[in-house]
Amino acid sequence: MQKKTLVEIIELLNKKQVSSEEVVSGCLKQIEKNTHLNALNYVNSKDALNSAKKIDERRQKGEKLGLLAGVPIVLKDNICVQGIPTTCSSKMLQNFVPQYTATVVTKLLAEDAIIIGKANMDEFAMGSSNETSFTGKVLNPIDNEYVPGGSSGGSAASIAANFAYAALGSDTGGSIRQPAAFCGVVGVKPTYGAVSRYGVVAFASSLDQVGPITKTAQDAALIFKIISGKDELDITSCGNSNLKLNQDFSFKGKKIGIPKEFFDQITDNDVKNTMNQELKKLENQGAEIIELSMKTLEYAMPTYNVLASAEAASNLSRFDGIKYGYRSDNFDDLLSIYFKSRSEGFGYEVKRRILLGNYMLTSACFEKYYIKAQKVQTLIKNTFLQAFEKCDLIVTPTSATPAFKFGEKQNDKVAMALSDVFTVPVNIAGNAAISIPAGLSSKGLPIGLQIIAPHFGEQMMFDAAQAYERLSK
Amino acid sequence: MINQEELKKIAVLSRLELNEEELISFENDLNKALDYIDKLNELDTNSVEPTYCTPINVEDLREDVIKPSMDRELLLQNAPEQEDGAFKVPTVVE
Numbered sequence: 001m002q003k004k005t006l007v008e009i010i011e012l013l014n015k016k017q018v019s020s021e022e023v024v025s026g027c028l029k030q031i032e033k034n035t036h037l038n039a040l041n042y043v044n045s046k047d048a049l050n051s052a053k054k055i056d057e058r059r060q061k062g063e064k065l066g067l068l069a070g071v072p073i074v075l076k077d078n079i080c081v082q083g084i085p086t087t088c089s090s091k092m093l094q095n096f097v098p099q100y101t102a103t104v105v106t107k108l109l110a111e112d113a114i115i116i117g118k119a120n121m122d123e124f125a126m127g128s129s130n131e132t133s134f135t136g137k138v139l140n141p142i143d144n145e146y147v148p149g150g151s152s153g154g155s156a157a158s159i160a161a162n163f164a165y166a167a168l169g170s171d172t173g174g175s176i177r178q179p180a181a182f183c184g185v186v187g188v189k190p191t192y193g194a195v196s197r198y199g200v201v202a203f204a205s206s207l208d209q210v211g212p213i214t215k216t217a218q219d220a221a222l223i224f225k226i227i228s229g230k231d232e233l234d235i236t237s238c239g240n241s242n243l244k245l246n247q248d249f250s251f252k253g254k255k256i257g258i259p260k261e262f263f264d265q266i267t268d269n270d271v272k273n274t275m276n277q278e279l280k281k282l283e284n285q286g287a288e289i290i291e292l293s294m295k296t297l298e299y300a301m302p303t304y305n306v307l308a309s310a311e312a313a314s315n316l317s318r319f320d321g322i323k324y325g326y327r328s329d330n331f332d333d334l335l336s337i338y339f340k341s342r343s344e345g346f347g348y349e350v351k352r353r354i355l356l357g358n359y360m361l362t363s364a365c366f367e368k369y370y371i372k373a374q375k376v377q378t379l380i381k382n383t384f385l386q387a388f389e390k391c392d393l394i395v396t397p398t399s400a401t402p403a404f405k406f407g408e409k410q411n412d413k414v415a416m417a418l419s420d421v422f423t424v425p426v427n428i429a430g431n432a433a434i435s436i437p438a439g440l441s442s443k444g445l446p447i448g449l450q451i452i453a454p455h456f457g458e459q460m461m462f463d464a465a466q467a468y469e470r471l472s473k
Numbered sequence: 474m475i476n477q478e479e480l481k482k483i484a485v486l487s488r489l490e491l492n493e494e495e496l497i498s499f500e501n502d503l504n505k506a507l508d509y510i511d512k513l514n515e516l517d518t519n520s521v522e523p524t525y526c527t528p529i530n531v532e533d534l535r536e537d538v539i540k541p542s543m544d545r546e547l548l549l550q551n552a553p554e555q556e557d558g559a560f561k562v563p564t565v566v567e
Contacts, residue, residue: 358487
C-alpha cells in the first residue's frame with residue numbers, strides 16, 4: 001500500500017478498499033521506521049489520524065468528498081499552516097507557529113487532504129544538498145551516504161521513502177527538481193505566477209514558485225491543478241486551474257529542443273548516456289530532436305547569484321527578534337536585539353547570502369551588479385522565447401551529475417551551485433519545468449530528465465511527461 | 474573585490490556581528506562569489522532593458538475594500554515579548 005501512487009491510493013480510498021485511517025497509519029509507521037533519514041521536522045500524527053477518522057466517517061455516510069480525501073501529504077517547512085510549527089529549518093524560527101495558512105495549503109485542505117508532516121530543508125531554502133539545515137542533514141533514501149539534494153531535500157526524501165503520497169516544495173533555482181532527481185521521484189517548478197506564494201516564507205520573490213513532488217507525473221499534474229490559479233493574496237499570481245488531466249499525447253511530429261552547448265558540457269558519463277538513450281526513445285516515438293544554440297544560458301548562474309542573494313538579503317531583513325522568531329537573551333538595547341538575534345539565529349550560508357546581497361544592493365554596487373543581472377535576465381528570457389519558436393519543449397538532464405556524497409561540495413559554493421546549472425535558467429526565465437526519473441547511474445543513483453515548457457505551457461509539459469512515463473514502464 | 478573594512482560596513486548594515494574568524498572566511502567567500510559574478514561583464518547589455526519582475530495587470534487588481542485584518546491577540550502570539558497589546562522593546566527614547 002505504501003508504494004501506491006497518489007492516483008492509485010485515491011482510487012482505493014474511493015472504492016472503500018482501504019480506509020483513510022489505515023492509509024495514514026501506514027504512512028506514520030513508515031515515518032517511524034525511517035527516522036534516521038531526518039526527512040521531517042514535524043510529524044502531525046495525532047491531527048492526521050483524527051482528520052482521517054473524520055473523513056472515513058463522512059465517506060461512510062456517503063457525503064461528497066474532495067479530490068484528495070483522506071490522503072496524507074507532506075509540506076516543506078517553509079509553507080505555513082495555522083497552528084503547526086514552520087521553522088524553515090532555521091534556529092531563527094524554531095518557535096514560530098503561524099497564525100495563518102498558505103493559500104496552497106487551504107486549497108489542499110479544501111480537497112480534504114491530510115497534512116502529515118513538515119519536511120526538513122536547507123535553512124531558508126538556501127542550499128542544494130540539505131546540509132545547511134539547523135535540524136541536521138537529510139539522508140538520501142536510495143543510498144544514505146549521498147545527499148538528497150536541496151533545498152526541498154526532506155520533501156523529496158519523504159516521497160522516495162513512502163511517507164506520503166505527495167509533497168509540496170518550493171523552487172527558486174532548482175530546489176524542487178534537483179532533489180526530486182537525486183531521490184528518483186517527480187518534481188515540478190510551475191511557471192512563475194502559476195501558483196500562489198501567500199503563506200510561503202519568501203526567499204527570492206522574483207524567482208520563488210511552489211510545486212509538487214510525487215511518484216509520477218500523473219500525480220504531479222493532479223496536485224498542480226489543485227494548487228494553481230490566481231490568488232488575490234499574491235499579486236504575482238495570474239494563472240488558472242484549467243489543466244486537463246490524462247490527455248492523449250503523442251511525440252509524433254513534436255519538436256524537442258536540446259541546448260547544444262549545455263549538452264557538450266556534461267562530463268558525467270552516466271548522465272550523458274542516459275540522456276542519449278532517452279532522447280533516442282523520444283525520437284523513436286516520432287519526435288524531432290532539434291539542436292538549439294542557447295549561449296546566454298551560461299550566464300544564468302551568476303545572474304541567479306546576484307538576484308537571489310539581493311532579494312534574500314531584503315526579504316530576511318524582517319527577522320528582527322521583535323515581532324516573531326528567535327530573540328537573543330544577550331541584549332542591552334534595541335540595536336543589540338537586532339544584532340544578537342540575527343547573528344545567533346541565522347546559519348553561515350544564510351549570513352553569506354545576506355552579506356553578498358546587501359553588498360550588491362549598496363548604492364556603489366547596485367548598477368554594477370543588480371541592474372546588470374536584471375539586464376542579463378532579459379537576454380536569458382529572450383533566448384527561451386526564441387528557442388520556443390523553434391521547438392515545443394526543451395529537454396535537459398535535471399542535474400549535471402547524480403547525487404553527490406555528504407561534504408563533497410560543502411566547501412566549494414561554486415561547485416555546489418553547478419549541480420543546479422540546468423535548473424537555474426528556468427527560474428531566471430520564469431518558465432515551467434518538470435523532473436522525471438530517467439534511469440540509474442552505475443552506482444544505482446537516480447538520474448532525472450528535465451522537460452522545460454514555455455510560460456504557462458503546463459498542459460503540454462504534463463501531457464508529454466506522462467507520455468514519457470508510459471514509455472519507460 | 475571586497476576588503477575587510479567594506480565587509481565590516483556591510484555587516485553593520487545587515488545587522489550581523491562577525492567575529493575575526495568569520496570576517497576572514499566571509500571575505501574569502503564573498504570574493505569568490507563576486508569573481509564568479511564578474512562573468513556577467515562579458516556580455517554587452519548597453520541597449521538591453523532590465524527585467525522588473527512579472528508585469529502586473531492593473532485591471533486584475535482586487536477591489537479596494539476594507540476587510541477585517543488579523544486579530545491583535547493572534548498577531549502577538551509569536552512575539553518574544555509583549556505588553557498591553559503591543560510588541561515590547563527596550564526603551565528607545567528616555
